[in-house]
Structures are given as C-alpha cells and as structure tokens.
Amino acid sequence: MAAAVVGGIPAAAAADFHDYTLGDFYSLAKVEESVVHDSSEAVVRFPTASGFFVDPDGLILTNHHVYESFGDSGRVWRRWVGDGSEQALEVELVTRDREHDVALYRVTDPAKAGPFPFLELRDTPVHHGEAVFVLGHPRGKPLRASFGTILADELTIGGRPSIEYSAQTWWGSSGSPVIDEQGRAVAIHWGWDSKGVSNGRLTGVPAVKITDLPGFTALGRADAPPTLRPSECDAHGWALRSNMVREAARQNDSGKWLDQVEVRALHPTPGCADQLDSVTYTLHPTFADPVETLDGDAALTLYTWGSFDATVKVRLDDGGSVTFVDRVSWK
Missing domain, CATH: 2.60.40.1970 (YEATS domain)
Incomplete structure (x- = not known):
C-alpha cells in the first residue's frame, strides 16, 4: 500500500520523543524517528536563519525579521546537513507581514523547479502538553532537531499571537518550523520574550493565525492551487x-x-x-x-x-x- 501523503511528505505514526533530552540539539544521524527525517526535507537554511517549504512549487516561509537582514532576494540552501549534498536555491520575496513576523519567498531558479517536499500547516490549535519538535540551523550549524512539548497557547506577546514550547532553539533558529508528531507545522519559531508573558519561554506564531493573513491563505495545503506568485x-x-x-x-x-x-x-x-x-x-x-x-x-x-x-x-x-x-x- 502506498504511503499517505500529508503536505507532500509521507505521514507517519505518532512518534515517541521521550528518549531525547530537553534542551539538547540532535543531528539527524542521532534521530531515529522517520517523521523527523521526512520533515527535514522541507527545511531551508538562510545565511543567518531558517525557513521551510509550504507548497510544492517553491514557496518558503520564514520570519519578517529574517527578511529585514536578508532582503528581497538572495540564496538559501535546502537540507543543509553538513555533508556537501545541500541544494542551493535563488529566492525572491513574495509578501511579508511585520505584525505577525512572517515573510514568504519563492524559488526563482528555473533549473531547480519543484515539486519540493513541503510541510502542511496545521489548521487546528495546539494543546498544552502536546509533543513537538523543531528543525532548524541553530548557530548556523547543519540541520538540528530538538524536542519538547507545548507549554502554553492562545498568547499575545508584543502584539503578536504566539504559542510557547520547550523544544530548544538558538540564534539561527528564527524561521524554523515547530512540528507535531504527524509532521505538520503547528507554528513558525520567532524568538522569546524574557520579560513579558512568556517568562523566557520559546515562542512561535501558530500556523492557524498565519493562514488567516492576506497573501498567506492558501499555504501548506495539499490541495492548494499553485497561484501564489508575485506579480x-x-x-x-x-x-x-x-x-x-x-x-x-x-x-x-x-x-x-x-x-x-x-x-x-x-x-x-x-x-x-x-x-x-x-x-x-x-x-x-x-x-x-x-x-x-x-x-x-x-x-x-x-x-x-x-x-x-x-x-x-x-x-x-x-x-x-x-x-x-x-x-x-x-x-
């Protein structure tokens, strides 16, 4: 029987993340769960941050504050794992939203057209205690995974809708997907708030809020038409x-x-x-x-x-x- 497809990546059975130490980063070689390896195919490294594909035609989601340093166009790398097999991609800005700290790019190199592996954006809220993992490039390192749980949801931090989680991040993790056990992106990591509501916990904008934004409504859906192109x-x-x-x-x-x-x-x-x-x-x-x-x-x-x-x-x-x-x- 063929594997079911969720967001362009094969769906996996619920994983057990209890064997991983809270606060640690793991290279893919040290992770067994197939959902982590499958999801990693959609993750992108920006020069000083992270991002991930959200449709098969080359749309990449990251943070608005990443856009502020990266600019309207440039080069990113898919699946940077440190073995020289990464794929370099030229991208350009499609749209952005400062208030929610999100920016959307698309691949422009015709020689490297899709379909690309991408993460489905979950359309239901997270719940307290739910297991999640984060994939990204902390400190600019090759792709790393960290594991934790949802600590709080339905928060507003600095005017931005947010959730909190215990999966570790660091400088360079901005734009990383926060992923559930089924391989769906539940949020995009944006940082932390050491003095506000989050009390220093790690924070991301929930996917259900991103897909409400103009220009972002069709993202992360397996049935989404490939119409999100910049005019x-x-x-x-x-x-x-x-x-x-x-x-x-x-x-x-x-x-x-x-x-x-x-x-x-x-x-x-x-x-x-x-x-x-x-x-x-x-x-x-x-x-x-x-x-x-x-x-x-x-x-x-x-x-x-x-x-x-x-x-x-x-x-x-x-x-x-x-x-x-x-x-x-x-x-």
Missing part, C-alpha cells in the same frame, strides 16, 4: 511622480509661499495602478500630518516649499506590499 507589481519599480498644480500656491501663517503638489505612486507595468488597495505616505516630520494613507491610486495633495524624501508603502489587492523611499520633487 510584476510586487517587484521593484515603484516610484513617486510629483506635479505642481499651476496657480494654486498659497501662503502659510508666516507669509511663506507654498506650492500645491500632487503626488502619486506609479509602477512602469501597465495595470499596476488598478491593483492598488492603498498607499501610505510617511512625509517629512515638519508636516502637521506626516503619515497619510489613501485608497487606491488617489493622488496625495500637499502644500510645501521644498523637496524631501518620503517613505511609501504600497499595498496590493492580492495581499502583497512594497515599501520604497523616493523624493518628492517637482522643480
């Missing part, structure tokens, strides 16, 4: 266009003349303006309202006397977003 509008190319409105200048309270300027976020690809959900402009701090959010591709009207740099966040209808800095300049 050209998600990529670089956004810029500001600033136009002065003729004969519309006015004086401020001190008598200084201010030009009326209309500002829009534009992309060279036709149709991108139609995909805009909203645009947030962070202006020079001297403005009375330095942060303005407009729906769609509406123009922002300003009265100003000089050029300045603005930070702009473009949000798209498909849940993607792009942040860029450009100069408001019309003279």
